[in-house]
Amino acid sequence: MKIKKPLNANAILVVDEDKSEFILFGKGIGFGKKVGDAVDSDNVNQTFIPLKNSDLKEYLTILESIPAELLELSRLVIIEAEERLNCNLNPSIYFMLSDHLNFAIERFKSNINVTNRVFWEIKNFYPQEFNIGLYALKLIKKEFGLVLPEEEAANVAFHIINAQSSAEMKADGMNYAKLIASVNSIIRYSINTDFDNSSVHYQRFITHLKFFAERFFNDKMLDDSNQLFEQIVQLYPRATEISFLIKDHLELVYSKKITKEEIAYLAIHINRLLSSEEISKNS
Structure with missing residues (x-):
């Protein structure tokens, strides 16, 4: 592997024997280097980033403007x-x-x-x-x-x-955060109370919402299960009602359908959250 272009003291453009190009990051790796110099690919203090030809010009422009x-x-x-x-x-x-x-x-x-x-x-x-x-x-x-x-x-x-997201499941952190915030707001307004953000129950609920958001935005909704849905409607009517408010809001904003199974799981997690809040208030 040889240097194709030194970019600055901490970054160089290199090419291997297969003519594949990489950006190599590491403290001082570009200092005093010139085109054609060999590169030690086993140095653990370096980071290799493979490049596509379509990305090369854009990335080099970015790197050349950064200290x-x-x-x-x-x-x-x-x-x-x-x-x-x-x-x-x-x-x-x-x-x-x-x-x-x-x-x-x-x-x-x-x-x-x-x-x-x-x-x-x-x-x-x-x-x-x-x-x-x-x-x-x-x-x-x-x-x-x-x-x-x-x-x-x-x-x-x-x-x-x-x-953190793979190419197949590309996340949009802004959308995720907005969805989670809107769901939280609907629940808070529905029960007219705030949650203890530091509680284990609340953090567990937020974790569920993150997975829900990923499925929602990547069209990976859980398959319809009418049996589970019917059971949850009977067991947790209050939580189910809130789940439907969430469903109506998200479908209106994002024009995406939410399955009955997703509504059921939302209700399950909302019920757990509501139950934990009631226990905390009474203790």
Whole structure:
């Protein structure tokens, strides 16, 4: 594997014996390097990103506009995210996150504030990803001496959420957060109470909603089960009524049908949540 083009001190464009191209990230790997130099592919402190020809020009343009220190910082954030979440993120995040952080720093220096409209939802529904965002802000403070607003942690989390999805099940973190928030609002208004966001029961419910959102947006709704639906209607009438309010709202907003089995499972989880809240109030 040889260097095709040094990009900066922490990134180089390389090509292997099959003429496949990669972007290689790593602290100092581009320092003093030139075209044709051999690359040690076994170095564990490097990150290889395979490239498609259609992506090459766009990604090179992004990389050439980003300081080497910020590229390395982004790489450390991504490595931390993969360790905490125990998953491999979509390689495109190396470019998207670096580009976003570069722009965020430019905005901060220019006193330009951009409101994140789903800050609360991301902070509460995706706490792991949000904490990774806080980790990124900590590194930025250490490296550049800048204290970015906490909203930027949610923006970083948004990129992490999207990068967790496979090509077949591509997530849209913004849509997920909005759907979960709307479902929460419907339930809160229906029972006229707030939930303890830190409770195990609430977190379990949010986990169910995340899976529901993934199935909903990727057209993977659970198959209709009339038997389960009829049982749940009889067992949990209050929760079923709320589930139908959610169904009507989502079908109106997204023009997507929700199956009876999904309504039944929503009712089951809503009933568990309501029961846990009633127990907490009476204890």
